[in-house]
Amino acid sequence: MTQEFHKKAIQHPIFELIGEASSEIGVNSYVIGGFVRDYLLNRGTPKDIDVVAIGSGIKLAEKVASKLKGNPQVTVFKNFGTAMIKTDDLELEFVGARKESYNRGSRKPVVEDGTLEDDQNRRDFTINAMALSLNKANYGQLVDPFDGITDLSKKTIRTPLEPGITYSDDPLRMMRAIRFATQLEFEIELKSLQAILENKDRIKIVSKERIVDELHKILASPKPSIGFALLHQTGLLPLILPELTALQGIEEVEGQRHKDNFWHTLEVVDNIAQTTNNLWLRWAALLHDIGKAPTKRFHKKIGWTFHGHEFVGSKMVYKLFKRLRMPLNDKMKFVQKMVLMSSRPIILSENHVTDSAVRRLVFDAGEYVEDLMTLCEADITTKNPRKQKKYKNNFKIVRQKIVEVEERDHIRNFQPPVSGEEIMKTFNLSPSKEIGIIKDAIKEAILEGEIPNEYSAAYQFMLKKGKELDLIPIDDEKE
The missing domain is CATH 1.10.110.30 (Hydrophobic Seed Protein)
Incomplete structure (x- = not known):
């Protein structure tokens, strides 16, 4: 690759401006790292640009900012000797060339000023150590002391x-x-x-x-x-992630074996990566079977079982997130919910799909029913073409049922047609267990298809249930 080719990487006006600023303060500068790597790999033009100065990166950043329209703010990180400028759609980070030394108890290095060679030596990989000159004398020249360009090709x-x-x-x-x-x-x-x-x-x-x-x-x-x-x-x-490695291996007892749930899990994660960019749904795919290690049992009559692995796995999600200092918020709860419900659509797809079962699935999954179906479809890892076709067709049926039931019954993000306040008012009740009993009964009646998800039907059902509990509506008392 010629110097002219490398110049194309830095044809954006910002690079010439950085070169001018470098010359004015008497330092040499280079664009280095991921920008160079990704350009050479044709991965598009990265928006994050790392510039190394043979001198003060902070002074160079300040000079560059003074030459840019609007004088953008320079964010300085003195402890690291770096500075950042955000301009248009670019994020520029400036650092002075440095050499590093480490002590064994920490990954934080002792830093000294250094040469470009020192700075490239401290880089993690050869493909990240390549630099392009922004200096007038050799603008666009590739500085590649470790032959990173060959490693890219290999x-x-x-x-x-x-x-x-x-x-x-x-x-x-x-x-x-x-x-x-x-x-x-x-x-x-x-x-x-x-x-x-x-x-x-x-x-x-x-x-x-x-x-x-x-x-x-x-x-x-x-x-x-x-x-x-x-x-x-x-x-x-x-x-x-010891919870994952615990899934690895196949046991055989009396000629009966179970699949290797570790490698199965990795297949599921690859499958889901083809259909969604939702990071937390990918986490759910990674963790969906972690409850299988602690629940694995062998029974002579039925072979290997993993009873309750979804429930156990959902509890393990919390401990795992806490240990790794991951967010213990709605993201964690979403992963828990996906793990807990991960077998529900599968069970539905294997049996006759009843409206009430679909209503319950939609009610329990709420706004995440689509994510749950995506997870379960990714869980199909059988290599048997006939079985694979059958499972996929069954999931299509479940999906169609979800659409039909939802259009008719509006169960997703369910709100009871009759509120607790209305039950209290109707029967002249103060807060009591009877209100909860009636609300649950209305919900169950709707989910089971006994009554439609409509106010009038729910109101009549409320009156009927109240009568069973020996409650008298206020209107009846007046009579």
């Missing part, structure tokens, strides 16, 4: 320096290696893979938030199973 993840040192110094790089291998569908160099295995326990010094950030990116990839298989292969997975 689809290889390799560290610039000895991998054991790279991963021991900053163990998050082990997660990043696996994440890049997943996102780009690259291979991790064998020597590097072995170094991750040898340094896996060093992951314990990395914050849970950083680990989860990498897990999110792996899950958001087109084929997440690549990452989780590598986490498993390198011994990182049991240190991060």
Whole structure:
């Protein structure tokens, strides 16, 4: 690739402006890292641009901002020696070239000013260490001391320096290696893979938030199973998500075997990645079977069972989220709900689909019924074409039933046609258990199809139920 080709990467006016600003304050500057990598991979033009200055990155950022229209704000991070400018649709980060040294108890380096070579040495992978010059003398020249461009063509993840040192110094790089291998569908160099295995326990010094950030990116990839298989292969997975590795393996008793629920789970995650970008639904797919390890039992008459694994799994979701310092809010509750209900549509699809069963499914899933169906369809991993066709057709029937029932009965996000206040007013009641009994009875009658989801029918049913409880409507008392 010629210098003219590389110049095309930096044809946006911002790069020439940065070059001018660099010249005016007497420093050399380079665009480095992900921008260069993604351009060379034809992954589009990244909006995040990292610029390294051989000198003060903060001073360069301030000079660049003064030359931009509107004088955008410079956000300075003095502790890190970096500065950021947001302009138009670009996010520019400036850093002074530096060299780093580490002590074993922390992944936070001791930082000193350095050369471009020092800065490239500290980069995590060769494909992230490539730089393009923004300097007048050699504008657009590729500076690639570790032959990252060859690694790009060979689809290889390799560290610039000895991998054991790279991963021991900053163990998050082990997660990043696996994440890049997943996102780009690259291979991790064998020597590097072995170094991750040898340094896996060093992951314990990395914050849970950083680990989860990498897990999110792996899950958001087109084929997440690549990452989780590598986490498993390198011994990182049991240190991060032991609930998943507990699913691995096949047991056989008296000639009866169960499937390997770990590899099944990875298939489900890949399936769902083809149909949705919803990160939390992908998390639900990853965790949908975690309750199977603690509930696995063998019975002579019926073989292997996993009774109640959905309920147990939904409880495990909370503990897992809490341990990894993930949000314990509506996102966690959504994943719990998906795990808890993950078998419901499957059971429906295997039996005759009754209207009342569909009403209950829609009532319990509420606004997430579509997500639940997407999860269950992703759960079809059989390699038998006849069975696969049958399951998919059955889910189509369930989906059609959901549409029909919802159009007729309006169960989704159900609100009872008769409120508790109206029940109290009708029977002249203060808050009491009778109100709850009547409300539940109305709900059950609607779900079972005994009455339509309409006010008049529900009101008449309320009067009937009140009579059974020896309650007298106020109007009757007047008579």
